[in-house]
Amino acid sequence: xxxxxxxxxxxxxxxxxxxxxxxxxxxxxxxxxxxxxxxxxxxxxxxxxxxxxxxxxxxxxxxxxxxxxxxxxxxxxxxxxxxxxxxxxxxxxxxxxxxxxxxxxxxxxxxxxxxxxxxxxxxxxxxxxxxxxxxxxxxxxxxxxxxxxxxxxxxxxxxxxxxxxxxxxxxxxxxxxxxxxxxxxxxxxxxxxxxxxxxxxxx
Amino acid sequence: xxxxxxxxxxxxxxxxxxxxxxxxxxxxxxxxxxxxxxxxxxxxxxxxxxxxxxxxxxxxxxxxxxxxxxxxxxxxxxxxxxxxxxxxxxxxxxxxxxxxxxxxxxxxxxxxxxxxxxxxxxxxxxxxxxxxxxxxxxxxxxxxxxxxxxxxxxxxxxxxxxxxxxxxxxxxxxxxxxxxxxxxxxxxxxxxxxxxxxxxxxxxxxxxxxxxxxxxxxxxxxxxxxxxxxxxxxxxxxxxxxxxxxxxxxxxxxxxxxxxxxxxxxxxxxxxxxxxxxxxxxxxxxxxxxx
Numbered sequence: 501x502x503x504x505x506x507x508x509x510x511x512x513x514x515x516x517x518x519x520x521x522x523x524x525x526x527x528x529x530x531x532x533x534x535x536x537x538x539x540x541x542x543x544x545x546x547x548x549x550x551x552x553x554x555x556x557x558x559x560x561x562x563x564x565x566x567x568x569x570x571x572x573x574x575x576x577x578x579x580x581x582x583x584x585x586x587x588x589x590x591x592x593x594x595x596x597x598x599x600x601x602x603x604x605x606x607x608x609x610x611x612x613x614x615x616x617x618x619x620x621x622x623x624x625x626x627x628x629x630x631x632x633x634x635x636x637x638x639x640x641x642x643x644x645x646x647x648x649x650x651x652x653x654x655x656x657x658x659x660x661x662x663x664x665x666x667x668x669x670x671x672x673x674x675x676x677x678x679x680x681x682x683x684x685x686x687x688x689x690x691x692x693x694x695x696x697x698x699x700x701x702x703x
Numbered sequence: 704x705x706x707x708x709x710x711x712x713x714x715x716x717x718x719x720x721x722x723x724x725x726x727x728x729x730x731x732x733x734x735x736x737x738x739x740x741x742x743x744x745x746x747x748x749x750x751x752x753x754x755x756x757x758x759x760x761x762x763x764x765x766x767x768x769x770x771x772x773x774x775x776x777x778x779x780x781x782x783x784x785x786x787x788x789x790x791x792x793x794x795x796x797x798x799x800x801x802x803x804x805x806x807x808x809x810x811x812x813x814x815x816x817x818x819x820x821x822x823x824x825x826x827x828x829x830x831x832x833x834x835x836x837x838x839x840x841x842x843x844x845x846x847x848x849x850x851x852x853x854x855x856x857x858x859x860x861x862x863x864x865x866x867x868x869x870x871x872x873x874x875x876x877x878x879x880x881x882x883x884x885x886x887x888x889x890x891x892x893x894x895x896x897x898x899x900x901x902x903x904x905x906x907x908x909x910x911x912x913x914x915x916x917x918x919x920x921x922x923x924x925x926x927x928x929x930x931x932x933x934x935x936x937x938x939x940x941x942x943x944x945x946x947x948x949x950x951x952x953x954x955x956x957x958x959x960x961x962x963x964x965x966x967x968x969x970x971x972x973x974x975x976x977x978x979x980x981x982x983x984x985x986x987x988x989x990x991x992x993x994x
């Protein structure tokens with residue numbers, strides 16, 4: 501009996517080691533395939549890991565790889581499953597915002613991004629994506645206030661200033677748009693949009 | 704167990720009471736009010752037309768939405784005022800289809816209009832209009848197929864098919880849409896069926912940042928149509944005169960407080976009783992507020 505237990509434990513240990521090594525191989529393979537742009541194959545090698553107990557990361561990665569393929573609904577499902585695993589996950593919320601934005605579901609993406617900002621008020625990526633949603637919804641007044649406030653926290657950032665400049669431009673605040681695009685050029689001298697806007701103003 | 708349940712219920716109740724606040728942003732909407740005034744030239748009996756209306760639109764994220772609208776129209780004919788009260792309800796649901804890279808919208812409109820004068824004339828019409836549409840994620844291509852069936856108490860029935868195609872050009876700054884109107888009208892008393900066909904062209908230009916107006920548009924109708932149902936305008940054209948083409952131009956603007964739209968249209972009609980053509984000119988303005 502004792503021998504049997506020892507043999508069983510040994511075989512369990514071996515099986516676990518084999519599974520872990522297979523996993524390692526799957527992860528590695530998935531990353532290599534992604535770097536080659538073979539997103540479908542990169543996602544397929546992760547499929548056996550999705551229903552595993554500790555599959556949170558597999559789900560996040562599966563969501564990402566589906567997003568890259570343009571399978572937005574599958575990506576959304578995968579990120580939602582990851583959120584069920586870990587309801588505190590910022591990664592799942594930021595992740596799900598991408599396929600939602602790609603489908604033009606700005607309000608729904610905003611919902612998840614606002615949840616991140618609710619927990620982490622100055623989260624850069626969440627704020628920048630939220631600005632993209634405000635732009636998608638053509639909420640120029642909201643975008644102006646939002647980007648103006650975030651520019652104070654990230655004064656060297658050009659992306660936030662571009663959103664601020666766009667909000668001014670769409671609201672017919674030409675002088676402010678011009679001044680803001682000039683600030684963009686200080687940070688990013690070859691910025692096409694800023695250069696084009698200022699060129700248009702001088703003509 | 705009982706204690707556990709009551710604790711659970713309390714937590715659930717608190718959750719429920721907080722959820723509406725947390726998800727208040729999930730609903731958005733806009734309301735608008737509109738006014739229309741028109742005149743006739745060359746008409747033997749009709750002298751004036753005017754209307755006012757309001758609508759309320761509510762959307763749940765980008766998934767679904769409803770619209771309710773009502774209007775009151777008065778048409779002066781032979782010195783007699785004919786009133787039309789209209790009600791409109793519409794609901795839609797979006798399906799996001801990655802295989803085709805766009806959104807299918809399934810929509811159902813219901814129109815109801817009651818017509819009467821101060822004497823004995825009374826009629827009413829109901830129309831049911833389902834529509835399926837598809838727009839790609841880039842919003843550069845649109846197609847829909849609409850159908851409507853209108854039934855008039857005084858013995859008319861109209862079946863309408865509206866295939867539509869729209870596409871963007873000039874880097875998304877312009878939009879051209881064409882919609883066919885194929886309408887079969889049946890006199891339910893005599894069983895006589897007549898058909899009309901028309902094509903409507905809509906060209907919209909969205910302006911660059913900094914412009915006074917957000918868009919300009921020009922519309923034209925070629926061909927003939929009668930008893931048409933227009934889901935975009937939430938309108939049912941209950942007049943039995945045949946529309947023989949027309950056109951409209953308009954502008955739209957956005958401001959910090961309200962958005963607006965102003966349109967002028969000129970349409971030619973054939974009075975089927977006198978076989979005389981006349982022109983109907985209209986001015987239309989709407990002001991909307993979104994939240």
